Amino acid sequence: MEPIILEPIGVIHSPHINIEGMPVQPTGAIGFEGTVVVDEKYVEGLKDLEGFSHIILIYQFHKVQGYVLQLVPFMDTKPHGVFATRAPKRPNKIGFSIVPLKKIEKNILYFEQADMLDGTPVIDIKPFYPKYDNKTDVKIGWLADVDPVDITQLRSDDRFI
Amino acid sequence: MEPIILEPIGVIHSPHINIEGMPVQPTGAIGFEGTVVVDEKYVEGLKDLEGFSHIILIYQFHKVQGYVLQLVPFMDTKPHGVFATRAPKRPNKIGFSIVPLKKIEKNILYFEQADMLDGTPVIDIKPFYPKYDNKTDVKIGWLADVDPVDITQLRSDDRFI
Numbered sequence: 639m640e641p642i643i644l645e646p647i648g649v650i651h652s653p654h655i656n657i658e659g660m661p662v663q664p665t666g667a668i669g670f671e672g673t674v675v676v677d678e679k680y681v682e683g684l685k686d687l688e689g690f691s692h693i694i695l696i697y698q699f700h701k702v703q704g705y706v707l708q709l710v711p712f713m714d715t716k717p718h719g720v721f722a723t724r725a726p727k728r729p730n731k732i733g734f735s736i737v738p739l740k741k742i743e744k745n746i747l748y749f750e751q752a753d754m755l756d757g758t759p760v761i762d763i764k765p766f767y768p769k770y771d772n773k774t775d776v777k778i779g780w781l782a783d784v785d786p787v788d789i790t791q792l793r794s795d796d797r798f799i
Numbered sequence: 800m801e802p803i804i805l806e807p808i809g810v811i812h813s814p815h816i817n818i819e820g821m822p823v824q825p826t827g828a829i830g831f832e833g834t835v836v837v838d839e840k841y842v843e844g845l846k847d848l849e850g851f852s853h854i855i856l857i858y859q860f861h862k863v864q865g866y867v868l869q870l871v872p873f874m875d876t877k878p879h880g881v882f883a884t885r886a887p888k889r890p891n892k893i894g895f896s897i898v899p900l901k902k903i904e905k906n907i908l909y910f911e912q913a914d915m916l917d918g919t920p921v922i923d924i925k926p927f928y929p930k931y932d933n934k935t936d937v938k939i940g941w942l943a944d945v946d947p948v949d950i951t952q953l954r955s956d957d958r959f960i
Contacts (some may be wrong), residue, residue, distance in 0.1 A: 639920055644803040644891045663931050670904050675888055680890060682868040685880030689940025696857065696893055698803050707843040719846030721924040724931075729841060730805045732923040734895075736934060759800055762893040763882040767942060770824050770885075772933045773897060779850025781928060792956065 646759035648676035648745075650697065652752040657701055660794040662712055663724070664751035665734050668790060672737075672752030674760055676745040684763075688742045691765035693749065695731045698759045699726035712792050714784045722779060733758070736766055807920035809837035809906075811858065813913040816954075818862055821955040823873055824885070825896050825912035829951060831901065833898075833913030835921055837906040849903045853927035858894045859920045860887035874948045877940055894919070897927055 652662045652672040661667035674695065676684060687693065705728050708717045720728045733754065740748040747763070813833040815821045822828035835856065837845060848854065866889050868879045881889045894915065901909040908924070 639807040642805040642920060642922065644805065644893075646800040646803065647890050651800065665931055680868065680882075683881040683890070685869060685878075685883060686941045687834050687880055687883040689938060689943075690883065691936070691938035692934050693839065694895065698897065702914050707841065708846060717846075719848055720844040722840075722844075722846060722848040724849065724925055724928075728923065729808050729844070730922050732805075734855065734857065734923075736932060748905075759803060761803065762889065762895075764885055764895060765883050765940065766934060766937060767885075767939055768934065768937050770826055771897060773853050773927060773929065775852070776927060776929050777850065777852035778928060779926065780847045781926075782850075786956060 644761055646661050646761060647680050648674050648760040650674055650754045650756070650758040650760055652754055652756045653768060654752070654755050657755060657794050660755065661753050662792040662794060664753050666792050667751045667753040667789050670752040672749050672754065674747040674749065674763065676747065678745050681745045684742055684745070689737070690739060690765040692736055694741045694764040694766055695735050695737060695760060696762040697754060698761060699733050700757065700759055701755055702726045702731050705729050713787045714780060718780055743767040805922055807922060808841055809835050809921040811835055811915045811919040811921060812915070813915055813917045815913070816918050818916060818955050821916065823953045823955060825898050825914050827951050827953050828912045828914040831913040833910050835908040835910065835924065837908065839906050842906045845903055846904070848926060849900070851900060851926040853897055854900045855924040855925040855927055856892060856896050856921060858915060859922060860892040860894050861918065861920055862916055863887045863892050866890050866892070873953050875941060875945045883940060891929065919945050
């Protein structure tokens, strides 16, 4: 298939300058605030986004080199397929976070629970809509077999660089 | 910023050959089954995905031409910024669906609620994990002001081609 060429629509600024020591997932990043600086040419596309309490950010893990097909995730001691995890070291290096939106000023979105590296290129922004995005009666595969992990204590390490 | 070049990891097959008449969102696509044919070189990356009942598919709206910054979505009569909607005619044309996974056979994922066009290139597959992805206390902006729409009756039209 043909390659897909994307132009970032903006960039994330966050307190996380290095991958090592970063929080894992937005729910592990309570207290970290970030911004998305959207390219000014797209500012009209942000109209009415501010009314949503949560937004979906799709972005590139831009500092990750290469990928692995199986890995031992933070939350387990056994290897799993990369597509059965959220690990960044994956084909296409696409990240996905649902974060609380605080406010929008012109082309700058202020959000909470920033779990991305400073300088992360943003590919898309979508509103979170519970009717589409919340799911019930869910089975969680290998995650059901691991002990509950306190994600607020987890920090990234060099496995994922 | 530098362009991002992606290589599709697979392709979606679905009953939807034309954009016109397609269902809108997975919850509007009950009864439509689809498959993701993953490139065989990534098959090891699917290990243990089958235990999850729902997967997140990130893909490209490959038949969409250009983008608009504001549009009147299916569910309203007033225009909103494209980033405050799920409309396909958006910068980077990235789609995102959470769908029920039925089974995996080798490199082929069988899923329900297919709301994508046949031939859609897949960029990433992630497991749905309620602890990260379900949100409560959510505000839904302009969507709170529109009458409840029966999405199972909605079908795509030429506004989004």
